Amino acid sequence: MYLVDQKLAKAAKVAMSTVIRAKKGEKVLIFTNMHADGQAISSALFAAAQEAGAAPVVVTQPVKGSLDFAEYSVLAAIRSGPEVIISISKQKLGKDLWALKKPYLVKGKRIDSAFQYLIAAGKARSFWSPSVTVDMFCRTVPVDYNLMKRDCRAVAKVLDRAEGVRITTGKGMDLFIGLKGRKAKSDDGDFSKAGKGGNLPAGEVFISPALGKSKGTIVFDGSISTDGDAIVIKRPIVAEVRNGFVTAITGGPDAEKFAAAVQRGADRVASFVKEGKLQAKDSGAYVKNAFNLGELGIGLNRAARIIGNVLEDEKVFRTCHIAIGSNYDNDAPALIHFDGIIKEPTIVAILPGKKEKVLIDRGDLKV
Numbered sequence: 083m084y085l086v087d088q089k090l091a092k093a094a095k096v097a098m099s100t101v102i103r104a105k106k107g108e109k110v111l112i113f114t115n116m117h118a119d120g121q122a123i124s125s126a127l128f129a130a131a132q133e134a135g136a137a138p139v140v141v142t143q144p145v146k147g148s149l150d151f152a153e154y155s156v157l158a159a160i161r162s163g164p165e166v167i168i169s170i171s172k173q174k175l176g177k178d179l180w181a182l183k184k185p186y187l188v189k190g191k192r193i194d195s196a197f198q199y200l201i202a203a204g205k206a207r208s209f210w211s212p213s214v215t216v217d218m219f220c221r222t223v224p225v226d227y228n229l230m231k232r233d234c235r236a237v238a239k240v241l242d243r244a245e246g247v248r249i250t251t252g253k254g255m256d257l258f259i260g261l262k263g264r265k266a267k268s269d270d271g272d273f274s275k276a277g278k279g280g281n282l283p284a285g286e287v288f289i290s291p292a293l294g295k296s297k298g299t300i301v302f303d304g305s306i307s308t309d310g311d312a313i314v315i316k317r318p319i320v321a322e323v324r325n326g327f328v329t330a331i332t333g334g335p336d337a338e339k340f341a342a343a344v345q346r347g348a349d350r351v352a353s354f355v356k357e358g359k360l361q362a363k364d365s366g367a368y369v370k371n372a373f374n375l376g377e378l379g380i381g382l383n384r385a386a387r388i389i390g391n392v393l394e395d396e397k398v399f400r401t402c403h404i405a406i407g408s409n410y411d412n413d414a415p416a417l418i419h420f421d422g423i424i425k426e427p428t429i430v431a432i433l434p435g436k437k438e439k440v441l442i443d444r445g446d447l448k449v
Contacts, residue, residue: 260295
């Protein structure tokens with residue numbers, strides 16, 4: 083275990099007492115890798131959980147990417163039924179081989195991860211922080227959660243009513259995202275009840291686009307995640323969208339790298355089936371959804387800044403982000419979920435009766 087400095091100890095205490103609200107006797111399962119930031123943060127969280135009277139355990143596994151599998155011991159630990167699950171991974175926790183072969187069902191929806199199943203079924207609460215650093219944790223976790231909750235409630239209220247949104251920017255973005263029948267989720271830093279979970283740092287409202295109902299042009303100009311390192315975008319990445327799917331990605335070297343990562347997410351499906359890691363009957367959906375519009379998110383953490391780490395970048399105030407790949411309503415399964423940041427957007431919600439409500443005006447929150 084690492085020695086915990088004062089700033090990190092304070093941030094960990096906020097995470098455990100304000101965000102998760104760990105209780106005496108609760109099992110707290112913390113996953114990490116052998117990297118200095120992860121070990122330091124996990125040690126601080128372990129100490130904070132003990133101080134709260136909980137029973138923490140730290141499990142360390144090799145670094146996993148978005149197309150890798152979690153170790154069997156990690157999967158078994160999740161299935162042991164802890165009340166709190168925390169992932170402080172350098173990249174990802176890893177895919178669930180067992181659940182990919184035999185998905186869980188919750189309210190008629192298939193879930194290919196025991197981690198996500200425990201949240202969806204209301205059996206555990208969680209936060210996950212892939213690629214978090216000590217600096218990021220110390221800066222963006224001890225924030226004004228009352229203000230964040232207010233912002234999240236206001237944004238979610240508009241998105242819940244909206245039949246769609248139109249997003250434009252001064253760089254040529256013009257995209258309609260259908261939202262009819264979808265409900266927004268708030269990553270507001272309150273993961274204190276079973277069934278709740280999200281990122282830490284927190285600070286976003288996100289929603290799954292209605293399937294097949296989005297069209298137009300996305301212009302990513304902040305940063306964007308891939309199956310390797312995130313790309314800090316030098317020349318905007320332009321994605322054309324038709325019927326809810328990306329049909330073309332252009333814009334130079336950064337666009338080429340991103341397009342290649344998305345294609346790998348589709349191509350890898352065949353090897354998963356061949357290796358017995360995914361059922362053949364599900365492969366078509368996984369390939370198709372590698373190009374799906376999987377998320378619209380709005381950043382609401384005033385302490386966050388764009389640093390080339392999408393975990394923090396997507397929380398930055400005055401930005402939104404759009405993901406390509408799987409969604410959060412579990413009806414568009416894919417092996418990937420890549421978030422791209424858009425700076426200073428204008429977002430207009432289309433309400434019933436074709437009424438319009440300005441949600442964000444060139445980055446300024448209007449609700």
